[in-house]
Amino acid sequence: xxxxxxxxxxxxxxxxxxxxxxxxxxxxxxxxxxxxxxxxxxxxxxxxxxxxxxxxxxxxxxxxxxxxxxxxxxxxxxxxxxxxxxxxxxxxxxxxxxxxxxxxxxxxxxxxxxxxxxxxxxxxxxxxxxxxxxxxxxxxxxxxxxxxxxxxxxxxxxxxxxxxxxxxxxxxxxxxxxxxxxxxxxxxxxxxxxxxxxxxxxxxxxxxxxxxx
Amino acid sequence: xxxxxxxxxxxxxxxxxxxxxxxxxxxxxxxxxxxxxxxxxxxxxxxxxxxxxxxxxxxxxxxxxxxxxxxxxxxxxxxxxxxxxxxxxxxxxxxxxxxxxxxxxxxxxxxxxxxxxxxxxxxxxxxxxxxxxxxxxxxxxxxxxxxxxxxxxxxxxxxxxxxxxxxxxxxxxxxxxxxxxxxxxxxxxxxxxxxxxxxxxxxxxxxxxxxxxxxxxxxxxxxxxxxxxxx
Numbered sequence: 154x155x156x157x158x159x160x161x162x163x164x165x166x167x168x169x170x171x172x173x174x175x176x177x178x179x180x181x182x183x184x185x186x187x188x189x190x191x192x193x194x195x196x197x198x199x200x201x202x203x204x205x206x207x208x209x210x211x212x213x214x215x216x217x218x219x220x221x222x223x224x225x226x227x228x229x230x231x232x233x234x235x236x237x238x239x240x241x242x243x244x245x246x247x248x249x250x251x252x253x254x255x256x257x258x259x260x261x262x263x264x265x266x267x268x269x270x271x272x273x274x275x276x277x278x279x280x281x282x283x284x285x286x287x288x289x290x291x292x293x294x295x296x297x298x299x300x301x302x303x304x305x306x307x308x309x310x311x312x313x314x315x316x317x318x319x320x321x322x323x324x325x326x327x328x329x330x331x332x333x334x335x336x337x338x339x340x341x342x343x344x345x346x347x348x349x350x351x352x353x354x355x356x357x358x359x360x361x362x363x364x365x366x
Numbered sequence: 367x368x369x370x371x372x373x374x375x376x377x378x379x380x381x382x383x384x385x386x387x388x389x390x391x392x393x394x395x396x397x398x399x400x401x402x403x404x405x406x407x408x409x410x411x412x413x414x415x416x417x418x419x420x421x422x423x424x425x426x427x428x429x430x431x432x433x434x435x436x437x438x439x440x441x442x443x444x445x446x447x448x449x450x451x452x453x454x455x456x457x458x459x460x461x462x463x464x465x466x467x468x469x470x471x472x473x474x475x476x477x478x479x480x481x482x483x484x485x486x487x488x489x490x491x492x493x494x495x496x497x498x499x500x501x502x503x504x505x506x507x508x509x510x511x512x513x514x515x516x517x518x519x520x521x522x523x524x525x526x527x528x529x530x531x532x533x534x535x536x537x538x539x540x541x542x543x544x545x546x547x548x549x550x551x552x553x554x555x556x557x558x559x560x561x562x563x564x565x566x567x568x569x570x571x572x573x574x575x576x577x578x579x580x581x582x583x584x585x586x587x588x589x590x591x592x593x594x595x596x597x
Contacts, residue, residue, distance in 0.1 A: 167386035174390040178397025185404040193411040200418040207425040214432045221436055224443035231450035238457050295514040297452040299460065312475060320468045331464045331517055337471075337489040339527075354517060356460060365449025366442070 232361050242358035243328050245302065255302055258328040258355050262286045262304065269318040271308035274348065293354055298364065301331065301354035309346045312337075322353065329356040463518045467491055469551035470523060477548045479541045483530030483579070490524045493517075522587040523556045528569075531578040535565055542582065556586035 245255035263286040277283045289303035310318070315337075322330050333352040340347050470491065478484055493516045509515070531538050542561035552559055561584050568580040 164382065167382060167389075170386060171389045171393065174393040174397075178393045179400075181397055182400035182404045185401055185408065190404055190408045190411060193408055193415060197411050197415040197418060200415055200422055204418055204422050204425060207422060207429060211425060211429050211432070214429060214436065217436055217440070218432065221440045221443050224440070224447055228443060228447040228450055231447060231454060235450055235454055235457065238454065238461070293514050293517065294511070295456055295460075296511040297449070297456040299453070299456050299514075301514075301517070312471070316468060316471045316475065319471065323466050323468055329460065329464070331460070332467045332491075333517055334493065335467055335489070335491040337486070339485060339487040341487075359453060361450075361453075364453055365446035 228365075232364070235359075235361055235364075239358045239361070241326065241329050242356045245300075245357045252302075255355060255357065258325075258330075259286055259288065259304055261325065261327060262306065262322060262330070262353075265318055265321050266306065266308060269310065269314045269321075271306070271310040271315065271318055271349070272346070274307055274309055277307070289352075298359060300357045300359075302357060303333075304353050304355060306349065306351040306353065309348050311345050312347060315347075315349050319351070330354070331356065459518060465518075465521055466555070469555055473549040473552040474525065477545050479529060479538075479545055481530055481532050481538075481541070483532075484527065486525050486527035488524075488526045491521050492524070493519070493521060520587070521556060523552070523559065523585065525584040527582055527584075528579045529563075529582050531568070531580055535563060535580070538580070539563055542584075546584075552586060559584050559586040 243254040243258045245252040263284055266285045271285050273283055273285055285308040286304055286306050289305055291303040293301040293303060295301075308315070319332070323332065331354045333354060334350075335352075336350040338348040338350075471489075474486070474489065529538060529542070539561070542563070546559045546561055547553075549559055561582055564581045564583070568578050571577055571579070
């Protein structure tokens with residue numbers, strides 16, 4: 154009897170030790186799992202959700218970038234079309250200080266005036282370097298940036314000569330000339346040479362590269 | 367007998383201790399294995415998280431750069447495209463709506479009354495204002511671009527001259543009305559011209575007192591130039 158009593162007591166201590174080992178041994182991995190692993194998983198999932206949101210935002214931005222690229226391409230195409238449209242306008246941008254093409258256009262008008270026998274007004278005949286076509290040094294600026302330079306044509310000529318001159322001016326292929334006002338005063342002495350005062354504008358080409366920039 | 371029992375007890379105790387020891391060692395060993403497994407999971411998550419965080423940082427930087435780029439490019443692109451469209455429309459207006467004076471002069475030259483004693487002393491084509499006739503042009507105070515708008519806008523035509531009355535005033539008026547209807551180009555470009563005779567200011571040449579010369583005025587003022595085609 155004494156043997157069996159002593160043996161049961163030894164087992165009890167052992168079982169307690171085993172249970173303690175079980176508790177301790179099980180607690181460590183469980184503690185690690187819930188204390189470290191689970192929060193880390195949550196953190197990783199949050200980061201992945203953020204990455205996913207960022208990816209969506211990036212996709213939206215990339216679509217926006219496509220739209221912007223299309224806008225830029227539209228602009229380039231418009232610029233090319235505008236260049237073709239303005240081919241007949243003369244070049245006289247800010248970089249061209251001498252306004253060479255404008256002067257060439259004005260000189261074309263003067264050549265036409267000479268060809269059609271448009272003569273200087275009597276009062277200007279004595280002026281040195283007087284011409285029938287001369288600049289008013291007046292820029293006309295349109296609402297969207299187009300400019301035109303004002304020129305005067307003052308001459309005495311026969312009506313039909315002036316008409317032919319005006320036709321050629323209005324249909325010039327090298328420049329676009331817009332007539333503004335015209336005043337024809339008949340010769341008081343009944344002669345054929347009348348006085349013509351014409352105001353025209355020569356349209357100047359834009360600096361297309363700088364439009365809207 | 368007592369000794370034998372004692373030996374037996376010692377052997378049992380040794381065996382019991384061995385079982386307990388092996389059990390505890392096994393438990394701790396298994397627990398260690400599980401802890402290592404959990405630790406490896408934790409490590410995997412840690413490296414994974416580091417990678418995801420790197421990707422997030424990279425994507426955020428990419429997004430911020432693209433966003434900043436678009437914030438600059440988009441308004442610029444819109445502004446340029448819209449400005450180019452405005453410029454295109456303006457150029458088209460200039461090319462299609464600009465006035466041509468020559469058809470008016472041709473009509474005036476080609477269509478004259480039957481009487482040879484007829485002449486114009488003044489022909490004026492000017493900007494047509496709301497007041498009619500050749501009123502003052504738009505001033506800078508009203509609209510900065512008034513002058514450029516007027517350049518493509520309407521014109522008035524005013525012509526003064528003298529005509530010899532042959533027959534009667536009514537016949538001359540009718541003759542002038544016929545001239546007005548035959549001026550097709552002028553009618554198209556500046557509208558129907560109207561002739562008015564100013565009989566009260568008629569003049570009589572001293573060498574021919576029976577002749578009557580009456581001043582007349584021709585007006586047309588509903589001018590809207592528009593060729594509708596680009597040359």
